[in-house]
Amino acid sequence: MSKFDYNKLIDNEAALQSRSIFWEPEIYQEELKQIFNRCWLFLGHDSQLPEAGDFLRTYMGEDDVIVVRGEDGEVRAFLNACSHRGNKVCHAEWGKTKAFTCSYHGWAYDNMGELAAVPLEESIYDNLDRSKLGLVPVARVQNYKGMIFGTFAEEGPDLVEYLGDMAYYLDVVLDASPEGMELIGTPYRVEIPGNWKLPVENAIGDGYHVAWAHAGAMRVVGTIGQGRSESVLGIGKDNTGFDDSGQLQIAIPPHTILSTLDGQSGYALYDNPGPCIEHLERVRPSVVERLGEVRGKQLLGSETHMGVFPNLQIIQGLNLLRVIHPKGPGAFEVATYSMADKNTPDEVKDIIVKHVGQTFGSAGILEGDDGDFTEAITHSPNGYATRQMKGWLGMAKGRTMDWDGPGEASPGIVNELCQREFYAQWQRTMLAESASDILPQAPIQKESVNG
Structure with a gap:
């Protein structure tokens, strides 16, 4: 029996998290057993x-x-x-x-x-x-559909049950083309002195930090400063103003989605997006026919962050797949792969690989920024007083919107719905008595994954 009260460490109603979940060695050892030994x-x-x-x-x-x-x-x-x-x-x-x-x-x-x-x-x-x-x-x-998962748990949900309605969104990447998706080349790997949960929640749901934390990067490779746009992901120049129309976060317990829904912004940070967008628009009609308008028009080509609990992120549009491997309570390795449909022209694949390297490669300008923050948040509680603080993820709590796809949606990507869902699932899994208990009791099913 655990000595930790996970109902107190995570307060879902108040959207609070104890800082001890990022540094306590015994909690980390329980994570290895409860999460990484049981989840897919x-x-x-x-x-x-x-x-x-x-x-x-x-x-x-x-x-x-x-x-x-x-x-x-x-x-x-x-x-x-x-x-x-x-x-x-x-x-x-x-x-x-x-x-x-x-x-x-x-x-x-x-x-x-x-x-x-x-x-x-x-x-x-x-x-x-x-x-x-x-x-x-x-x-x-x-x-x-080509993605290989494993679990050490002999019982519990099978993979399709575990993915649930998340498969509806994964298919934008995996099933848009009859030929399917492929990973290109070998992954970039970098080890960072931070807790593994922080890069996960940053990638799946933190739209708030982009124009501030990555301000320098935006001016080097992005739209702001190059005359293409006055905003990045709806956030205005100099981090002023925000337009949340046509953007959303979605909770599909235990997984999450963040998307801009505009069909092209996944390529906003590319040095040379032209060939990518030309290919995108050339295949879009066939994707609409294959997957429907929600996935073919709104999601395809948008910057869509898919979080598969606990440690997989797929960023459609940026065309990368990331896996976060824990290396102790205060360190993790991130492995980042470039991805594309198999029928993507070689010229476009080359552009994608170059862009992934520039942004989230081992010396990527975005990966470097995020690594600094995860390190600082992890190790700031080295002192006793700082350890007493709690994290707060209350942004847009209670805001809902209608959405034609599966899951519970909330407007805007500057929103902390995905992060709250991540920690709710973390708590649920840490409390689970067996692998059969790691999923929510009543999963959301607005429509079938093939709808």
Whole structure:
């Protein structure tokens, strides 16, 4: 039983959060068990593992895992730990192999996780049963339209149930084209000394900080200062004035959406958006026909931030996918991938990759700004008095609007609905007695995900 009262650490009615959730080591250890051991976590995409033997390494919480397409074509995931003494059997970030071999004692495992060879086996072992000593599998691995997720929980919701109505929005990225989406190249990786929850809530819902925190970046790569517009995401020049018309945040417990709904602003920060927008408008009619007007006209091409709890963000329009990997209560790694429909022209893919690098790459001007703030917020409570403070996320609380898609919508992207929903789900998951209890009791279902 936890010594922490999560009902007091998160006050949903007052929109308050205790600062201890960002620095308390024991809370972090409970997060690894309650959240990262039970929720469905993004592992990779089919485009990264096209053939048998293709593999990649990633993390589920702090557990190092191998994701590999076996000789039978099935994708599996395993702990990156030899069944003999626990040494890593894979040190490469990605590649192609028929076997993973431990560098300590030479035990080798095939790409379906079975123990295939043991040095000196006949001479030194009388009781070795290879069938019981394969790599430890991730309990469940499932695929949604090319996106591979895994969970260590043997029971609880399956992936489709876990995604729920969030699938309606994910399909703007995954199902706009009959050919589907792909991740381009390898991810940018950067480790930042901050708590993992802060970059998540920043990416999924903090439209408030953009014109202020990124003011310098806006003038380097953005619309303000280059004569294209007097505003960024509805926020006026010099951070004055705000127009929330045609923008919204949506709670789809346990997930979230933020969108500008204008069909093109996802490309507002590009140096050379012309080819991207030309391709966008060329394919838009087919997307409308495929997914309907809400997704084809309002969401496609807009800056739409999709948050899949706990640690996956997809920013449609900016064309990037980010995963936040915790590295202790005061550090995290962010892995950022460029993405595009498979039928996107190479010229446009090149522009996307360049833009992702400029903004959210390892030296990206937006990633650097956000990293500074997450570090400061995490470590400011090193002193006792500061630890007594609470965070407040009360902006636009109680404001609602009609919306034709699934979820509960609130007007404007300068709004903290998504952040409040993130911490409500964090609380719900930390209190859950089992993986079967991590979803809300009454999920919102205004229409089917195929509507």
